[in-house]
Amino acid sequence: MASTTLESPARPAQRSGLVLACMSMCTAPVVGFVAAINLAVPELAASSLQPTSSELLW
Numbered sequence: 001m002a003s004t005t006l007e008s009p010a011r012p013a014q015r016s017g018l019v020l021a022c023m024s025m026c027t028a029p030v031v032g033f034v035a036a037i038n039l040a041v042p043e044l045a046a047s048s049l050q051p052t053s054s055e056l057l058w
Helices: 012-045 053-057
Strands: none
8 A cells, every 4th residue: 555645735924924025026016117107207298298187197
């Protein structure tokens, strides 16, 4: 008879740390992109495109 061993699932503390790390790695670029867009709005407003305020909002 072959013996089988079941692997124990990852401990909740390890798993939550991994989830936190993954979520942080995904959130950081989003925050950076939003900041970059907010910094670019004045330059876009002064450009030759001359967008309206509602166009800048989007």
